[in-house]
Amino acid sequence: MKQYLEMCQYILEHGEDRDDRTGTGTRSVFGYQTRYDLRVGFPLLTTKKMFLRPIAEELLWFIKGDTNIKYLVDRNVKIWNEWPYENFKKSEDFHGESLEEFVAKIKELPADDPFVLKYGELGPVYGRQWRNFNEQGVDQLSILIDGLKNNPFSRRHIVSAWNPVEVDQMALPPCHAFLQFYVSADKKYLSCQLYQRSADTFLGVPFNIASYALMTAMLAQVCGYEAKEFIHTIGDAHIYKDHFDVVKEQISREPLPLCQLKLNPEIKSLFDFTIDDISIENYQSHGRLYGKVSV
Ligand SMILES: Nc1nc(=O)c2c([nH]1)NC[C@@H]1CN(c3ccc(C(=O)N[C@@H](CCC(=O)O)C(=O)O)cc3)CN21
Numbered sequence: 621m622k623q624y625l626e627m628c629q630y631i632l633e634h635g636e637d638r639d640d641r642t643g644t645g646t647r648s649v650f651g652y653q654t655r656y657d658l659r660v661g662f663p664l665l666t667t668k669k670m671f672l673r674p675i676a677e678e679l680l681w682f683i684k685g686d687t688n689i690k691y692l693v694d695r696n697v698k699i700w701n702e703w704p705y706e707n708f709k710k711s712e713d714f715h716g717e718s719l720e721e722f723v724a725k726i727k728e729l730p731a732d733d734p735f736v737l738k739y740g741e742l743g744p745v746y747g748r749q750w751r752n753f754n755e756q757g758v759d760q761l762s763i764l765i766d767g768l769k770n771n772p773f774s775r776r777h778i779v780s781a782w783n784p785v786e787v788d789q790m791a792l793p794p795c796h797a798f799l800q801f802y803v804s805a806d807k808k809y810l811s812c813q814l815y816q817r818s819a820d821t822f823l824g825v826p827f828n829i830a831s832y833a834l835m836t837a838m839l840a841q842v843c844g845y846e847a848k849e850f851i852h853t854i855g856d857a858h859i860y861k862d863h864f865d866v867v868k869e870q871i872s873r874e875p876l877p878l879c880q881l882k883l884n885p886e887i888k889s890l891f892d893f894t895i896d897d898i899s900i901e902n903y904q905s906h907g908r909l910y911g912k913v914s915v
Pocket residue numbers: 671674697698699700792820823824825827909910911913914915
């Protein structure tokens with residue numbers, strides 16, 4: 621994962637300092653591409669300790685077409701909690717509850733409780749656009765899989781989470797917005813390129829790389845290919861100011877050999893994977909590094 625560390629170094633050296641929506645401030649470059657050969661190993665960062673479980677749960681949640689944090693909260697995945705909480709804080713039902721109290725309430729109530737339906741919802745984010753684009757019944761994932769199997773050399777293997785019609789209703793407009801897949805000439809390999817309009821290089825990017833590497837492997841398995849390459853194309857690649865020190869610490873660490881992804885080979889449909897079908901082996905890493913998430 622030298623590529624990742626090189627990107628961090630490049631942003632620190634060549635980026636421009638800019639204000640941003642969250643008020644934290646970033647150093648940023650516009651346009652950066654990295655490539656990860658998935659045959660070498662699974663690109664889970666080794667220069668800080670990471671956990672695949674929240675990443676895999678989030679991906680399964682997208683694939684289900686779900687947009688309510690209840691599914692993640694029930695599985696103790698915390699990464700999306702701040703955004704619905706911000707909406708709740710602005711509502712008439714808010715009476716000073718902390719983020720932890722808000723999340724506990726979502727967890728203990730049933731999924732069909734009006735509070736969960738209202739305040740756990742992120743709007744028509746990734747899952748909705750992937751499975752039911754613009755609420756018009758277009759299931760982009762099913763179309764993609766059909767195309768990869770039956771028309772491998774198509775140049776139209778696209779999935780878009782960016783929907784200009786609904787973007788205003790989303791808690792956060794999609795960052796990893798546009799995907800394209802590519803089958804090799806010998807029909808052996810599947811590659812994936814992601815266009816990410818905005819990238820929090822320290823916190824978000826390691827998640828995004830692992831998530832799409834996992835999705836590529838899952839798609840390859842169910843379509844009869846092997847995963848080859850993940851190409852990560854970023855628009856605004858930034859490091860938040862309060863992450864500079866941890867990023868420098870990370871750059872000083874020597875990358876370790878990559879781990880291997882293990883998928884249950886019995887699974888033949890993308891929609892049948894569960895968390896128990898996904899694991900990694902031989903993951904070695906340096907210690908944890910912490911950074912605040914800018915909301
Ligand atoms: N500023 C910002 N950065 C992001 O990366 C980001 C957003 N906002 N908003 C939406 C999602 C949520 N994502 C997140 C949010 C938090 C973590 C995070 O805190 N990661 C910790 C571990 C968290 C855990 O395992 O529970 C880390 O150390 O990687 C990662 C991705 C990615 N996205």
